[in-house]
Amino acid sequence: MLARSDRLVVRRYEVETELQCVLVLDASGDLSTGQGSPYAMPELEGTKFGYSLVLTATLAYYLIKQQEPVGLLVLGGSGPGAGVYLPARGGGTQLARIFAQLATLRPGGVARIGEGLNTLGPRLRRRGLVALISDLMEEPEGWMPSLAALSRRRTDLAVFHVMDRRELTLDYERPALYFSPEGGEALPIDPAGAAPELRAVLNAWLVELRGGLAEHRGRYYPSWTDLPLHAALAPMITGRRAMPDRDLGAV
Amino acid sequence: MNLGLIAPLALALGALAIGPILAHLAQQRPSERVPFGAMMLLRRMVKRLEKRRRLKDRALLALRVLALLLAVLAAAQPQLSWPGDPATIGGLGRVVLIVDDSLSMSQRDAGGTLLTRARDQALATLDQLPPGTLCGLVLIGGEARQLTPTLTAETGPIRDALVNLQPSYGRTDLEGGLREARALLTGERGEVLVYTDEAGPTTISEAQGELARLVERGGVVLPRPTRNDPPANLTVLDARYGDGLEGGSVSLRVANYGAEDVEAAVTVGLPDGSEITAFVELPAGGEAEERVTVPPTVPGGVAWARVIDPALEADNTRFFHLPRVGASRVMVVDGDPGSTPVRSEVYFLERALAPWGGARGGVLPQVVAPSGLAALSTEEHQVVFLANVADPSPWAGQLLDFVRGGGGVIFSAGDNLTAERYNEPLRALMPAPIERPRDLIDLTASGGVPLDLPDASLELFEAFAEEGRQAFRRVTTRRVMGLGAFNETGWTETSQDGVRVLMRFEGGAPALVERRIGRGRVLLWTSTFDLGWGSAPLQAVFLPFTQRLVAYLGGESAGGAVRAEGVVGExxxxxxxxxxxxxRLTGPDGADVPMETVQGEQTELSFLPRLPGPYSVQVGDEPPVALIAVNTPAEESDVRAPQPLTAAAAAIDPALTERRLRLGPWALGLAITFLLAQSLLARREAT
Incomplete structure (x- = not known):
């Protein structure tokens, strides 16, 4: 160009790197509980799953709009979308496909987060983003190693921890038999007496989670169902620090 | 200390304790079911609480059951009681002090005797009595006695009596003391303080009835025991001379009422002033026996055995009768020294009286010729055998005095005896008039007429009652001394003494005739004591029969004096x-002792000894006609207290001396505390 025109030319190229994203949605039975979600959805009103669906759909929409290929892996669940895996692709068609799956999905069964993450590893061909949307109600030693394996593959990890404030503060009136929709033994609990003890357990658990995720370079986004959605998404989009202490303090 | 229940039936409510237990076992579960999405956290919480909750549950259960049981116990009204005194003495306005001045109170302790200790305590009590309290004093050593005729507010005489109190040798008359106290109280309520060492195995048990009567009439018996702890005392329980005809030794039984084994020296004092000491091993709380050999010749009288024991000296000595011991007690007058032993009465009598030659006891007779009768004395001799003596008439007077003084004479027949030299000169002595020898069978023939079985009811033959009586049938004779007419009142008009035939030969011929004269006896054996007329010396029964004759005629007496035993205070x-x-009755201290007598043909004499030791009854300046060995009461020596008076009084009416503490309010308070504690614990219970 300089020889031909004898003038200096500066060419600027803008190359957009394509980030393969997989949204891992926990649709286990435990997500069917909760009363804090503000999103009006038939059958799922107030539940953690309702919140999770909206969060997942919003993430998918955002990432597609960012020209990123987006995939979906459903853990547990019931209905046609249960256990579905959609490889990451871009475009409106993929978004429509994801929405369709989410629309038919209902909570049920057991998530088995560790196993799900393990199946994801071979499907990811290069560096990408794995976003886990879950209440994480499985013992960390069952899924934290799988997360660690993904981390070793230099996969960017983001965990949206869906939490219902009423559940975690045991804001119930009468003693009752509390049971998990996923099955297992029911426990007689007096909420008034057990709340302080549960708070101590909860704090210890959150510390355990944050510590584990930090160790494996994962990002933790507490997602309280009674808070607006952007409260969970904004930290991820803006890259702010993802774990404001006030969230823990509010528990 | 006793724990009792006023309403024991309330304990049945204890069955309610099963309620909390069942409630804990049931663990009510809520019926409402709530789906919950954070069960993992709940499970973590439950796991964390599990250990703590288990402990809490048990503590809760224990607290609740305890609270319930304590509430039930409170309903049963438990009561703790123990023997005690009223808060103040004299609160009833009448007080009787019973002070034991018996022998055992002379026990020594560090500060003096138990009596001084009891006296000081009684004086201190007297000082503490509220003004105006009516007071009385009773002593119970020997025989209980009031020192104040009535209760009085004037304590001066009582104080003086206590200060001048001296120990006695008597037994503890607690029963009498309580009776006197009851009399002083005259049916009114009052406190009876008893200062005693409670010694004696039956002191308390004997007083039970009187104690009950006193308590029944409102008396509050407050024992004030004064004892040595541990108790210690040695005493001679029994001292006895010999166990055979003459014995030769003194048997001693010594007791140790202390708590430790000891070796003690025991000394036997004989009437002649000589002393023999022996050592005896005494087990704790037990007895031991010891024998002390006495010399061959000892005068009779009251001897003593003493154990050295400083703990209680008053009962260390025991007095006992000692017969006159020695060979000179039996005199054998040989009226017909035989040419061979078998023809000599003395030969057989010597061997019958002293089979071992006197070396091992027995009676070694003093053999004399008829002229030896001049030395006859009741002081030295007790029995005289006149064996075929031809003419004892020169000593008839001496023989008569000897018998009247308590001696015994035995005439044995033989060829030397003649009616002329016996019947008239010895008319006051002979049991029956003799005539001349009479052949029962031919003297040349073998055998003879046997004796009839003797009457075992007679004192002389009592020793043969069980066995040996048949042996008399082997004694035979061919000839006997013929006797003149006599009857039970004697054969002389002047005689008032009893005459009786003690034994006969078969066919009725008298074999042994007795006559009592004064305090002695005369026996006439109508055959010989050698083999001249009969076979008596060869028969087995001869030896015991001869020795029995000596004993019967006074071998067990002392100089003919009557012997008796007594106890101080009885x-x-x-x-x-x-x-x-x-x-005249003389005591151990040489002073005359008051006595009561009932005179008749015999004399009944009675007195109350105050001191232990030998007492003697005399007529003028004559030798004693009676000797009495008086000892301290044996039960006083047993200084152990098997049954405390406190327990006896409490057994009759515990309420009088009992202190009580009602535990109901305490149990209720504790139950409420437990209930509160369980409430607090339950509030902290999370699930």
């Missing part, structure tokens, strides 16, 4: 075989 009675004489 009336001692004895009977003297004569009457109409002026008697």
């Amino acid at each position: 009336v001692t009675s004895l009977r003297l075989p004569f009457g109409g004489l002026t008697l």
Whole structure:
């Protein structure tokens, strides 16, 4: 160009790197509980799953709009979308496909987060983003190693921890038999007496989670169902620090 | 200390304790079911709480059950009681002090005797009495006695009596003391303080009835025991001379009422002033026996055995009768020294009386010729055998005095005896008039007429009652001394003494005739004591029969004096075989002792000994006609207290001396505390 025109030319190229994203949605039975979600959805009103669906759909929409290929892996669940895996692709068609799956999905069964993450590893061909949307109600030693394996593959990890404030503060009136929709033994609990003890357990658990995720370079986004959605998404989009202490303090 | 329940039936409510237990076991579960999405956290919480909750549950259960049981216990009204005194003495306005001045109170302790200790305590009590309290004093050593005729507010005389109190040798008359106290109280309520060492195995048990009567009439018995702890005392329980005809030794039984084994020295004092000491091993709380050999010749009288024991000296000595010991007690007058032993009465009598030659006891007779009768004395001799003596008439007077003084004479027949030299000169002595020898069978023939079986009811033959009586049938004779007419009142008009035939030969011929004269006896054996007329010396029964004769005629007496035994503080009675004489009773301290006598043909004498030791009854300056060995009461020596008076009084009416504490309010308070504690614990219970 300089020889031909004898003038200096500066060419600027803008190359957009394509980030393969997989949204891992926990649709286990435990997500069917909760009363804090503000999103009006038939059958799922107030539940953690309702919140999770909206969060997942919003993430998918955002990432597609960012020209990123987006995939979906459903853990547990019931209905046609249960256990579905959609490889990451871009475009409106993929978004429509994801929405369709989410629309038919209902909570049920057991998530088995560790196993799900393990199946994801071979499907990811290069560096990408794995976003886990879950209440994480499985013992960390069952899924934290799988997360660690993904981390070793230099996969960017983001965990949206869906939490219902009423559940975690045991804001119930009468003693009752509390049971998990996923099955297992029911426990007689007096909420008034057990709340302080549960708070101590909860704090210890959150510390355990944050510590584990930090160790494996994962990002933790507490997602309280009674808070607006952007409260969970904004930290991820803006890259702010993802774990404001006030969230823990509010528990 | 006792724990009792006023309403024991309330304990049945204890069955309610099963309620909390069942409630804990049931663990009510809520019926409402709530789906919950954070069960993992709940499970973590439950796991964390599990250990703590288990502990809490058990503590809760224990607290609740305890609270319930304590509430039930409170309903049963438990009560703790123990023996105690009223808060103040004299609160009833009348007080009787019973002070034990018996022998055992002379026990020594560090500060003096138990009596001084009891006296000081009584004086201190007297000082503490509220003004105006009516007071009385009773002593119970020997026989209980009031020192104040009535209760009085004037304590001066009582104080003086206590200060001048001296120990006695008597037994503890607690029963009498309580009776006197009851009399002083005259049916009113009052406190009876008893200062005693409670010694004696039956002191308390004997007083039970009187104790009950006193308590029944409102008396509050407050024992004030004064004892040595541990108790210690040695005493001679029994001292006895010999166990055979003459014995030769003194048997001693010594007791140790202390708590430790000891070796003690025991000394036997004989009437002649000589002493023999032996050592005896005494087990704790037990007895031991010891024998002390006495010399061959000892005068009779009251001897003593003493154990050295400083703990209680008053009972260390025991007095006992000692017969006159020695060979000179039996005199054998040989009236016909035989050419061979078998023809000598003395030969057989010597061997019958002293089978071992006197070396091992027995009676070694003093053999004399008829002229030896001049030395006859009741002081030295007790029995005289006149064996075929031809003419004892020169000593008839001496023989008569000897018998009247308590001696015994035995005439044995033989060829030397003649009616002329016996019947008239010895008319006052002979049991029956003799005539001349009479052949029962031919003298040249073998065998003879046997004796009839003797009457075992007679004192002389009592020893043969069980066995040996048949052996008399082997004694035979061919010839006997013929006797003249006599009857039970004697054969002389002047005689008032009893005459009786003690034994006969088969066919009725008298074999042994007795006559009692004064305090002695005369026996006439109508055959010989050698083999001249019969076979008596060869028969097995000869030896025991001869020795029995000696004992019967006075071998067990001492100089002919009547012997008796007594106990300090108890009336001692004895009977003297004569009457109409002026008697004098002398005590161990040499002073005359008051006595009561009932005179007749015999004399009944009684007195109350106050001191232990030998007492003697005399007629003028004559030798004693009676000797009495008086000892301290044996039960006082047992200084152990098997049954405390406190327990006896409490057994009759515990309420009088009992202190009580009601535990109901305490149990209720504790139950409420437990209930509160369980409430607090339950509030902290999370699930």
